[in-house]
Amino acid sequence: MKHLFSCLKRYKKEGLLAPLFKLLEACMELVVPLVVAHIVNVGVAGADRMYIVYGCLLLVAFGAAGLAFALTAQYFAAKAAVGVSAELRARLFTKLQSFSYSQIDEVGTAAMITRMTSDCQQVQNGVNMFLRILLRSPIIVFGAAIMAFTVDVRSALVILGLIPLLAVVVVAVMAAGIPLYKKVQARLDGVNLSARENLQGARVIRAFCREEEEAREFSVRNGALCREQRHAGRISALAGPLTFMLVNIAVIVLVYVGALRVNAGKLGQGDVIALYSYLSLILVELIKLANLIFTVSRAVSSQKRIGKVLDAPSEPSALMERTGGEEHAPAISFEDVSFTYAGGGAPALSDITFSVENGKTLGVLGGTGAGKSTLIDLIPRFYEASSGRVLVGGEDVNGIPAEELRKKVAVVPQHAVLFKGTIRSNLLWGGEATDEELMRAVCLAQASDVVASKGGLDGEVVQEGKNFSGGQRQRLTIARALVGKPEILILDDSASALDYATDAALRRALKTLDCTVVVVSQRVSAVRHADTILLLDEGRVAAMGTHEELLKNSPLYGEIYASQTRAEGEV
């Protein structure tokens, strides 16, 4: 709850004024039965017509005042609720952006998006309802009870006895209902999964003639959902009739007690009417309250989920004191590095040691799951080595502030992503640059024709860059990385969609740069020209050396080479 409260702090005024005005509104409503009682007791009994007219005018005046108070309260409540959700969203966004790669893996994209959208919305609804109604209803319920006491203590005791009973009913039904609705939600997820799966897998399902089995499976899930829904419905449907019954039993008792009191001369006829009105008022409010507790309980669980994200630690800019670099140190070196993913059993990398001199090219080769991507993710410290040291320019990466390190090391990811906007706005992700500098990077990345075909740097990029082909996207992401003039450029299988000629031209262009290049691939052809090739196998360095050396010394390298040459003719 602490995040919710700290967000509410900025709306302290609104958060206090909204319930306050609700209280005033409730008071306006609460005096109505009193006025009516007086109209009956004094006006009707004494046949005083003017008294009645004034009384009724007073009722309208109270109504008008109630309206004014209510509108004010609604405004403040809306302002506070909307403000809180905006603040929560902003904090969440900042927090998510500060997550480390491990945390991103752990929380998952879908969950992050849900936190920011529907959970924030739930909290907004909850706060709004809480400020507006959850305070109003108890005020009215207790207010009505108190007013009843001013009319007659003995009769009011009946009402007082009713309130805890009602509370018990409402709470019991809620307590029984909420876990049932959770179950319903889980079943619904199952039905949802079935539906989505059958759309995505339509081809495979048809190819294997599984339509009927799938339909049977769906109908089992569907039936289970239906049963859970009906079960939950049966329980929650009890709330209405039960409250109605309790209140009306109270009415019967009240009328009887009232009758005794009137007979004894302790009470007027109008007072009985007033007491009856208060009871009705309580009934109406309690029914509203029961419905709203549901909204609020949902908001509370959303709030908890949001809180969990906000409470997670941010990725620290640096993990230790700077060690400082060395003059002629290698651009990258790994010293006995091992790495295990959080929640992963076996280490993804073990005992990796190597170094790359400034301006040289390192090729990293290995099969699926050999640990290639993991290895390069350690260089810009996307993940932190579990043991051993990763050095950039002779300095331990754990001591280099993340922003500085990541400006120095540019990564072109395996999955080429562009963002909605223009080609220019995408390239500028790499860093501040003039148009000439941008075009130079584009040229180096062999993407001039791509930019030209889209009408220059202002060419539109739609969401996910869907208006570019895979190869075009790859070249643009390479250009984006080059814009920042990085000291180290990492290409993670980023030229896979390029044809041979373009690939070769790109390699030549990169040679002209004063920049250390790491090329990752599972094909020998992509790394054979590298100054050093690091061959990974199941997270370990299997061999290291130039193409020729490896051919001579490493049977595994020979095997891979042979498999690819046999598959593709002369490489």
Place this chain on the structure above:
Amino acid sequence: MKRSLIFRRILRLLKPYAGYFVLTVFAAMVSVAAQLLVPFLVGECVDVIVGQNNVNFHALYPLLCGVGGCVVAAVVSQYVVSLANNRIAYCVLADVRRDTFEKLGRLPLKYIDDRPYGDISAVIVADSEQFADGLLLGFTQLFTGVCTILGVLVIMFVLRWEIALIVFFLTPLSLLIARFISKRTYTTFKRQAEVRAEQTAFIDEMVENLKVVKAFTHEEENEATFAEQNERLRRASLRAVFFSSTVNPSTRFVNSVVYSSVALSGALIVIATGGAFSVGALTSFLSYATQYTKPFNEITEVIAEFQNALACAGRIFALLDEKEQPTDAAFPGLGRAEGEVKAEHVRFAYDPARPLFENLNLTAEAGKHIAIVGPTGCGKTTLINLLMRFYDVDGGRILVDGKDVRAITRKSLRKNYGMVLQDTWLKEATVRENLCMGAENCTEEEMIAAAKAAHAHGFIMRLPNGYDTVVGGTGTLSEGQRQLLCIARVMLCRPPMLILDEATSSIDTRTELLVQDAFSKLMEGRTCFIIAHRLSTIKNADRILVMGEGKILEEGTHAELLKRGGAYAKLYHAQFEE
């Protein structure tokens, strides 16, 4: 779809539950009547409680018993209404979901390919729910609301028609106000939805690619954009939320005006009639006045939901009415085919405006391996779609063992094909269930043998629960591992014909080489259609088809085509030679 037509369809859905429906309507009437009688009887009670030593207890007891009886009747009937409704709503919901889902299996793939998955699953999951909630639960609310209004009107007119008239004419005011406000709020809600959509798109994009954002330290720029959108959303939301929340207080004010008018006129009439119109009657009147306005507010809300529910029903029925693939129940099955496949003068287009195949001919003799090469969009995948009858030809015909595939059942045709696609879809189920998808009666040994042949056994055993690990969706398995499972899946069912569409594209070359042996064994003696980017597979094919723009440009063996120096030779040099 026309409203009246939708209503008729809805009635048809309700037919199996007609008994429950009648029960709800009846119970709802009982419940309304009982609830309305309570204030009336309480009013009568008040009339016998006049003053000191002037309380008629003899008259009071039966009245109180009457109240008790009404309460019991109301409670029981209310619960019956809920139960019956519950049953109707959720059963109809389940029926609709079942129908739409089963419909999915009978729709041509074109329907599924043409729309985002989200749109279709929204109909099955979300629309059906809103339809059930809005229409069926809404109906009872509407029905009880109308019953209450009518009942209260009758009672009020019986009690005192003058006051009843006042209530009758004043109350609609609150409806007018509600309508006035909701019209205004509509635009503010629209604005809010627009801004929210914009922000959600931004969140989606950035969160999906959070790793890239961090790699380029683009956090601050993002935050600036986000803050600006967030502030706009805050303002828009404030307007929308506030304006929509003015409805209740406004109608409450109208109600208080009605209430005081009743009090005024009632009190004056009591005096004027010298008590013939009693104070007790006035009490009942006052509580009826409040009860009378409440259903009006509810009805306004219900109607909005109703409209939405009708729209949902419209979408559901539209899906159910979609043209299905023609039934083939009357056709004979294919049996186990020899594997000779022929396409004769095939004409096909996804979009009539852009023809793809105009006159495609090809022959694959039983047991031959046909490799298909060509640039993206040349029709390779379409050919597979036609062979498997995911789509039907527009003209010409495709024959298997000399039989037109449209004259045999789809099921028997597909049973004869094994398929490994680039898209490695796995069901969210155990490895075992996924592997045995096409061969349900296979033994444990057969399954493990297939997994071993596909070099999947090793990593399967390393999974937390071995063959009983639940896979599918994303995560857990790498693309390469998924592909190995798909290969093992086909190895288990051993059909006479195979379709391999980039079947090894995600597997590293060394593993591929290892799998190759098993693959070759599988392909032996089977008709194969192979789309591949690895030359070895293509080279060894009995025939290579070079496709371009929906036509077969060249046809022949690797050596023949290289010698010819045409499109294939060009492709070969560009792709594979340095």
